[in-house]
Amino acid sequence: MTAAPSRRGRGRRPAAEVRSDVLTAAGRLLLGEGIQAVTFERIAKEAGASKTTLYKWWPSPGALAAEAFFAQSEPLLEFPDTGDLRVDLIAQLTSFVRLLTDGGAGKPISELIGAAQMDPDLSEAWSRTYALPRRELARERLRSAQRNGEIGPDADIDITIDQLWGACYHRLLVLRIPLEDLNVERLVASALRGAR
Structure with missing residues (x-):
């Protein structure tokens, strides 16, 4: 008998997990498509985060791109x-x-x-x-x-x-x-x- 796949429960994800997902998405977009692809709207969609969260953590998409480059x-x-x-x-x-x-x-x-x-x-x-x-x-x-x-x-x-x-x-x-x-x-x- 195989175990049922685990499902993420409802509610908020831990901030560290969200931040990691955001940096991963931003790094992937930056290296794959260039800095013009690094927008808060696109990253929020790809990382499953809110734009409000991104604005809270980074003053601009460029600042996020810089941090994502370091992380990558x-x-x-x-x-x-x-x-x-x-x-x-x-x-x-x-x-x-x-x-x-x-x-x-x-x-x-x-x-x-x-x-x-x-x-x-x-x-x-x-x-x-x-x-x-x-x-x-x-x-x-x-x-x-x-x-x-x-x-x-x-x-x-x-x-x-x-x-x-x-x-x-x-x-x-x-x-x-x-x-x-x-x-x-x-x-x-x-x-x-x-x-x-």
Whole structure:
């Protein structure tokens, strides 16, 4: 005898479940169709949430899109600490480039950054939920390398981060040349020469 499928009861879903469903729907729309698809009306319908809830939690669809991008990319962009900084930087930057190319995030991330120039809510959310947390992960890894003597005690960690990830964003947003052509190993070697 098979058990009857469980049915969701009536009533309100837990807020954490609703938030997770909303972020999943927004991330799927952002990566699949671009930022123009991320509207409160569409996300509310796809996530089974009310627009009132979305307005309560996010000041704009752009702010929601920024948080959804972080939620989608966070597991893919974990920063390893194997004890070998060169290996870890190559692994992290390779994951980032793959997310932008094979993962299809290049267009949405370009759209988010472009829209953030005109949308202060999106700009604040992008910095708070994605850019600054990602930067802090890189700082932590480079500080660890500094403590272990892999880079010099006077190395400018923020400049090193700018060199590494700035090269990716420069190619993506300014030069608009294929990121697949970026030699990550040479980029890391060059940045580490300066940091040492």
